[in-house]
Amino acid sequence: MKIDAQLKYSKSHEWVRLEGDTATIGLTDFAQNSLGDLVFVNLPDIGTEVTEKEPFTDIESVKAVSDVYAPVNGTVCAVNDALLDAPETINSDPYGAWLIKVEGVSGGEDLMDAAAYEAFCESEAE
C-alpha cells in the first residue's frame, strides 16, 4: 500500500494536501483498494460549502456506492472534471487523481500524518 509522506489523512481514508488556506482532497490507496474498480464519480458544484466529517459526494465501484467525507471545512473552488469520464484514474493513481479543492480551510485538527495513517490502516486491515 502506498502512502504519500507529504499528505495528511482522515480516518475515512481521504487524503489532504494543505497549501496556505486551500486544500486538495482525494481518496487514499487504501480506500481505492477496498472499494475495488471505480466506475462512477459524482462531484459537487463549485461554491458548495463542505463540512468536516460530513459527506460531500459519492463514488461508485462495481460493487457498491460509497460516500466521500470532507476532511476539513471549506468552500469548493475546483473539481477534477477529468474523473467524470475516467473514474478508474483513482484506482491507478490515487494521489494524483484529486477530487476537489477547497478554499477558506478550517478544522482538520485531528487529521493524521503519514506514519499515524499507516498504523491506522494496519489496524483496520486486521
Add this chain to the structure above:
Amino acid sequence: MEKKTPLYDAHVRCGGKIVPFAGYLLPVQYGAGVIGEHMAVRTACGLFDVSHMGEILCTGPDAVKNLNRLLTNDYTTMYDGQARYSPMCNEQGGVVDDLIVYKVRDEHYFIVVNAANKDKDFAWMQAHVQGDCKLEDISDQVGQIALQGPKAHAILARLAGEEQLPAKYYSANFHADVKGIRCVLSRTGYTGEAGYEIYLAAEDTPRMWDLLLEEGKPDGLIPCGLGARDTLRLEAAMPLYGHEMDDTITPLETGLGSFVKMGKEDFIGKAALEAKGEPTKTRVGLRVSGRGIVREACPIYQGDTLVGQSTSGTHCPFLGYPAAMALVDKSVSEPGTCLEAEVRGRRVAVEVLPLPFYKRPKTV
C-alpha cells in the same frame, strides 16, 4: 459462523479478498479486480468456486412424479445426463427457489439449488414429497467449480479428453474421470459464456482447482470471485433469486414462462398462477442513459407515475455502460421506452432495452 468451502485455502493463496456470502467465506475478487475478471471470462476464461451451491439427491420410483409436482417445469421426458432448469413455486405462485435438475438415470435425479436457500428448499421439498421418493442433502460432500469463457472448452478438452465432455448445452457426463478424479462434467453456467460446471467430492476439489488453473494459464485463465459472477450474470440478464424473483414474485412476472408448464396435470402454485391470470408486471432491461448507477430497489417512474422497481443493477464491464433489471408495469415494457430511476433522491434517465443485454457470439 460462516463455513469454508473446500477451496478456502486456495483462495487465500491466490490473493482472494474474502467476504461472508450465503453462510460461506468466499472471494469477492482476486488481484485482477472485478472488471479484469469479468473481461477474462468474456475474452478467455475464468475459474469460479461455486462449492457453496446446495446439492440434493432425489431418488426412488416416485422421483419424477414428485419433481413434476414440486417444480413448474416438466421432467417427464429426459435422457440420462440431461439438465433442466425450473422455478419451484409456493402455493401462492411465488418462488421458493430456482434450481437445476439433472437426470442421472431412471429414478435418480441430482438437484442443484441456491446456497442461501438450501435449508429452506430441503425442508420445503421434504414437507411436500409423496410416495416412494427419498431426498438427501449432500451439499457438504460436494464441491463445485465453474470454468467459463470462450477458452473453457479447449482447456477442459486437454485435461479430460474431448470424448468425456458433454456434447450438448444443458447436459452432463456423470461418469467422468479427470486425471484420476471422479467428477461430473456439466455444460452449464451462469455467465452468458460457453463453459462447464464440475461437481466432485469435496476432498478432490482443491486438486481439480489447481489442475485447471495450471492448464488454463497459457490461455489467459484467471480465478474469479463473486463480484464478477454477479456482473457477468447481470450483463447476460440471468435472474437471481432474491432479486428478480422471490416468494412474492411469480415466475411469469420474472419472464420465466417457458419454464412453467401450465399444461401439466398439477404442480404446487399452478392454481394460484391460473387465478392470477396474465401478469400485469414484467421483467425488463434498463440501460442507464443518464449519469449514475441504478442498483436494486430503486423506484422507476414514468413522469410522476411509479411504474416499478429495479431488482439488480451495476456497471456492465464488457458493454461499457451501467444497466439494471427491473420489474415494471407491462404498459411501459416496450424496448425504447424512456423512464426514470430514483437513485438516492435523484432522478436518472433510463431506457428499456431488450434482454439479454449481452449475448455471446455464436462460434459453432
